Amino acid sequence: MDTLKIIKPASVYEAFDLRPAKTANIIENTFVSNVNLESNIIISNTSEPAPKPFIEANTEEINLYHLKNACIIPVFSKDNEKTIAHQEFIEIVQDCASKAFPYQSVELPEIRASHQIKGRVPEAIHKNVKDLLDHEKTIYYERMAFIIRVPGISEVINGNQLSLTIGGVRAYNQENLYNKKSFEKFKFFIGFQNLVCCNMCVSSDGFVSEMRVSSYEELQAKVLEVIQNYQAESHLKMMKDFTNYSLTEHQFAQLIGKARLYNHLPKKLKSEIPELTFNDGHFNSIAKDYFQDDSFCKDDSGNINLWNVYNLFTQANKSSYIDTFLERNVNAFEFNKGICEAISGNSDYHWFLS
Structure with a gap:
């Protein structure tokens, strides 16, 4: 056939x-x-x-x-x-x-x-x-x-x-x-x-x-x-840019730790930081897949590029309910775009890496 x-x-x-x-x-x-x-x-x-x-x-x-x-x-x-x-x-x-x-x-x-x-x-x-x-x-x-x-x-x-x-x-x-x-x-x-x-x-x-x-x-x-x-052109360009930035194992651990703290921050401090809608269950999946995912895990040195991090987020988002799924997907894109800017030293997202 x-x-x-x-x-x-x-x-x-x-x-x-x-x-x-x-x-x-x-x-x-x-x-x-x-x-x-x-x-x-x-x-x-x-x-x-x-x-x-x-x-x-x-x-x-x-x-x-x-x-x-x-x-x-x-x-x-x-x-x-x-x-x-x-x-x-x-x-x-x-x-x-x-x-x-x-x-x-x-x-x-x-x-x-x-x-x-x-x-x-x-x-x-x-x-x-x-x-x-x-x-x-x-x-x-x-x-x-x-x-x-x-x-x-x-x-x-x-x-x-x-x-x-x-x-x-x-x-x-x-x-x-x-x-x-x-x-x-x-x-x-x-x-x-x-x-x-x-x-x-x-x-x-x-x-x-x-x-x-x-x-x-x-x-x-x-x-x-x-x-x-x-x-479409702009969206694809920004996703391709993710491949130009990487996190060390220490930076990735810092990001996951700060992300888990985010939902427990005092209201005033939280309002000064860009929104992150993922929860502890999602971050457990992201941390596990950092080591175990066949396509998007860290390299042998522990480094991971932002394209892979982005896909760890969207993979974890599959466990979200239907009525919050798309909003979290957009948030994953905005968050990883912000982390790219934070690596360059110019972003409100720097809190997650500091």
Whole structure:
């Protein structure tokens, strides 16, 4: 069976061409065995090893079919107006990806969900749980995160291939579903994924923490606006700069120790230091991976470059819950950028190394 070849553009940045759209192909993995002409989706039947998930925590992997056919749609209880469903959010982003990158293939979404909310149909109101039939049960997921890769737009940093990735988060716990319909909140990002470890690389200019919309069309317009304004070249340049800076073992130990102190600082002192949103559990993982991670551990002399430190942070962030995952990912980028400046002796982040 032939391998599907993905042609990379002459430059990553040429791919940000927002000409009139034609539908992008949607691909899964790299081996083609069946093409659904009606949906324009290329389906793979290969048994390649499943990649690492982009987030772990307490999530489970689901797909669009499950969201569409097995999950109910929450409503605003006072007027019974429906919310924009998880699957609608994903489909909006898929459509925006095809408009923004009309000459690129787009992979099927990778979807992770958590906090399953269970219910039952009225006909089963008096049944014991053990007696419920499948069609009498209802579910939806309070929190959902997804990514969509654009594999033809890629770059290599320190030997690691990065692929352009678009995605979002929806958390119903941040909505007041007990009231009338109002603006709904979404989180959306565009950045890169490190394919060595499936860690996400997200910067502040490619992320909106609270996209407030009242309709499907407004959500689509705002997603496209973020994609158009994303500075891919600048983001990649800053990540490449991480490889030019290194920490000694003593500096790394100093950084981890100060980072663990950060959350316990007096309020006044803490306000004078740049924000760090990671917790002790994350720093335990970072410290362990400094010695043990196959791709990003220290070298034989104990030194570690800031690109590897950054990936230790994003790797540890996979244990975050869905509703804090993207904010911490952005914080990891800003923190490591600040440490680069601190090494040069000019940064508010110098406290973490002093």
